[in-house]
Amino acid sequence: MSTTTTSTTPTTSATVAAPVVPTSGALTPLGLDEVRITDGFWADRQRVNGTATLPHVEHWLEREGWLRNFDLAAAGTLPEGRRGREFADSEVYKYLEAVAWELGRLGGDEALESRFRAIVDRVAAAQEADGYLNTRFGRPGQGERWSDLEWGHELYCLGHLFQAAVARERTSPGSDDGLLGTATRAADLICEVFGTDGIQSVCGHAEVEVGLAELSRVTGEPRYLELASLFVERRGTGVLQDIEWGRAYFQDDVPIREAEALRGHAVRANYLAAGATDIAVEHGDDGLLDALRGQWDRTIARRTYLTGGQGSHHQDEAFGEDFELPSDRAYSETCAGIASIMFSWRLLLEDRDVRYADHIERVLYNVVATSPSAAGTAFFYANTLHQRTPGESSPDDEVSPRASSSERAPWFDVSCCPPNVARTLASLAAFVATSDDRGVQIHQFASATIDTVIGGEHGGRFRAELVTDYPRSGVVTVRIVEAPSGPVTVSLRVPSWADDAVVTVRPVDGASVGRAITPGYADVERSFVPGDVVELTFSIRPRVTLPDPRVDAIRGSVAIERGPEVYCVESVDLPGGDEAIARIEVGEGVVPVEDADGRLSIELRTRSLADTAWPYGDAFAGSGPDETFTASIAPYHSWAERGPSTMRVWIPITRA
Numbered sequence: 275m276s277t278t279t280t281s282t283t284p285t286t287s288a289t290v291a292a293p294v295v296p297t298s299g300a301l302t303p304l305g306l307d308e309v310r311i312t313d314g315f316w317a318d319r320q321r322v323n324g325t326a327t328l329p330h331v332e333h334w335l336e337r338e339g340w341l342r343n344f345d346l347a348a349a350g351t352l353p354e355g356r357r358g359r360e361f362a363d364s365e366v367y368k369y370l371e372a373v374a375w376e377l378g379r380l381g382g383d384e385a386l387e388s389r390f391r392a393i394v395d396r397v398a399a400a401q402e403a404d405g406y407l408n409t410r411f412g413r414p415g416q417g418e419r420w421s422d423l424e425w426g427h428e429l430y431c432l433g434h435l436f437q438a439a440v441a442r443e444r445t446s447p448g449s450d451d452g453l454l455g456t457a458t459r460a461a462d463l464i465c466e467v468f469g470t471d472g473i474q475s476v477c478g479h480a481e482v483e484v485g486l487a488e489l490s491r492v493t494g495e496p497r498y499l500e501l502a503s504l505f506v507e508r509r510g511t512g513v514l515q516d517i518e519w520g521r522a523y524f525q526d527d528v529p530i531r532e533a534e535a536l537r538g539h540a541v542r543a544n545y546l547a548a549g550a551t552d553i554a555v556e557h558g559d560d561g562l563l564d565a566l567r568g569q570w571d572r573t574i575a576r577r578t579y580l581t582g583g584q585g586s587h588h589q590d591e592a593f594g595e596d597f598e599l600p601s602d603r604a605y606s607e608t609c610a611g612i613a614s615i616m617f618s619w620r621l622l623l624e625d626r627d628v629r630y631a632d633h634i635e636r637v638l639y640n641v642v643a644t645s646p647s648a649a650g651t652a653f654f655y656a657n658t659l660h661q662r663t664p665g666e667s668s669p670d671d672e673v674s675p676r677a678s679s680s681e682r683a684p685w686f687d688v689s690c691c692p693p694n695v696a697r698t699l700a701s702l703a704a705f706v707a708t709s710d711d712r713g714v715q716i717h718q719f720a721s722a723t724i725d726t727v728i729g730g731e732h733g734g735r736f737r738a739e740l741v742t743d744y745p746r747s748g749v750v751t752v753r754i755v756e757a758p759s760g761p762v763t764v765s766l767r768v769p770s771w772a773d774d775a776v777v778t779v780r781p782v783d784g785a786s787v788g789r790a791i792t793p794g795y796a797d798v799e800r801s802f803v804p805g806d807v808v809e810l811t812f813s814i815r816p817r818v819t820l821p822d823p824r825v826d827a828i829r830g831s832v833a834i835e836r837g838p839e840v841y842c843v844e845s846v847d848l849p850g851g852d853e854a855i856a857r858i859e860v861g862e863g864v865v866p867v868e869d870a871d872g873r874l875s876i877e878l879r880t881r882s883l884a885d886t887a888w889p890y891g892d893a894f895a896g897s898g899p900d901e902t903f904t905a906s907i908a909p910y911h912s913w914a915e916r917g918p919s920t921m922r923v924w925i926p927i928t929r930a
């Protein structure tokens with residue numbers, strides 16, 4: 275078995291500057307050099323991410339000593355002075371991945387490039403001669419390598435290293451920084467250690483699977499994909515120790531082909547499913563793909579919050595049972611949302627099924643956009659749907675020990691979420707559009723430019739400009755700048771809730787033609803010439819959403835959505851203050867009102883309730899008259915920006 279694979283010449287797929295580049299599938303991703311987000315909701319967040327969040331993350335990695343761990347490893351002075359939890363290395367790798375995408379997004383930046391290279395050098399210096407790379411294990415005074423697969427996170431950390439190297443190779447092919455070589459040396463080592471004749475186990479936290487599969491795509495090295503496949507097939511056969519929460523916690527309870535839903539730790543479950551999808555696609559394994567599609571269906575239908583968030587157990591950061599989705603116990607970790615996007619995006623590329631793109635949008639607007647503060651320097655880790663007490667502010671200069679803090683915190687003891695948000699926002703343009711041999715598909719709406727080459731019989735260069743102020747309005751305009759001769763199909767996603775969508779073609783030299791279109795993809799096929807416009811329009815009205823009664827924790831309540839945004843009521847907008855959030859109700863059939871600036875308000879009632887010695891009985895008297903008033907409601911992603919508050923997404927309906 276060769277162990278000399280380094281800096282392999284990139285394959286064709288490696289030149290797409292995108293996070294997921296399968297060798298087959300219904301759709302081909304477009305890279306960061308092909309789609310650029312230019313203006314609006316996501317452009318604003320990308321700018322904040324690049325200018326504030328990335329420096330913030332690097333500052334905290336340095337301040338907390340997680341970067342210095344690599345220096346100590348290189349100097350041979352570990353374990354003394356090592357700081358951070360067992361997975362601290364992974365946050366450095368996620369940061370490198372984020373910076374690699376950011377450099378790709380910007381088309382280069384000298385200062386950022388040199389910061390990137392400086393960290394890559396520090397990481398590489400810590401790698402041992404045989405390729406081993408981890409600051410927590412393997413030295414005198416530390417645990418032996420691979421001695422704690424349940425909790426040690428060694429392979430998990432490497433998965434993030436591989437994703438960072440993949441991001442770099444795809445955005446800066448053939449770079450001489452050495453990151454790809456560092457990654458492949460580590461990958462070669464684990465192929466020997468965990469291969470067919472090696473240790474017959476897996477990492478407690480899935481992630482190395484998705485990293486190996488992508489590294490295989492970039493390098494063309496089949497052993498990496500085969501090792502990923504071994505890890506996926508081994509898990510579920512009881513290879514890890516049983517623990518307090520059961521082997522479902524790390525998806526080692528049921529083989530992946532037999533599982534019916536995602537379960538256990540929500541980030542692990544989604545990372546595993548994403549990696550398994552990569553393997554199924556590369557192997558053309560329809561059985562595995564069908565199992566994964568079924569798990570996605572059941573998880574979305576029964577184990578996902580309105581926000582798209584997942585995970586309703588705090589103690590093990592895990593999925594609950596079907597329909598176990600209590601608002602006030604929503605864990606909905608930011609990383610679980612991102613992991614769910616990773617899983618869904620892979621299925622979208624394979625199947626071109628609009629449901630995956632709809633879910634991605636829901637998670638983007640209501641989990642990914644919720645986590646970072648407007649300034650980009652504080653984050654939600656957990657994303658509750660009901661905050662009962664205002665809680666305390668997290669100081670700007672302190673690490674938060676609590677994942678479920680009531681306000682965004684600058685950094686956490688377990689700080690997986692901030693760099694995960696950073697890498698997602700930096701690479702976001704890659705989730706906007708795809709191509710196939712017939713044309714281009716637009717899955718997410720943003721003002722953007724598209725410049726790509728369509729393959730197939732009528733292939734050629736295709737350039738277009740997208741203009742929209744979505745989610746403020748539902749008008750999306752695609753102006754063709756250049757198109758191949760012959761028919762091309764431009765497809766636009768029509769969201770599931772858009773019940774009055776119209777797609778109109780406005781040719782430069784002819785009459786406009788519009789037609790009503792149902793949710794799904796609106797396909798417009800024609801021989802486009804520069805200046806032709808395709809316009810998708812639909813109403814963005816506030817709508818009242820009911821839960822399936824089996825989600826019994828919120829039975830009898832409603833939520834307000836507007837376009838892709840879930841709304842919430844915050845105590846700062848209520849007369850009566852923080853405590854009133856527990857007593858608000860909404861009349862049946864009451865709908866929100868929208869003002870000229872797009873702000874929503876709704877008529878609510880605050881029930882007066884006398885305190886009782888026993889909170890159960892046949893009637894509850896008021897302490898005075900109920901109060902009816904009109905309150906502003908705001909997008910959930912903006913909550914807690916105005917200081918400590920209480921909040922709820924689901925509002926009980928007044929009973930007659």
Ligand SMILES: [Zn+2]
Pocket residue numbers: 607608609610655689690691692694
């Ligand atoms: Zn996280």
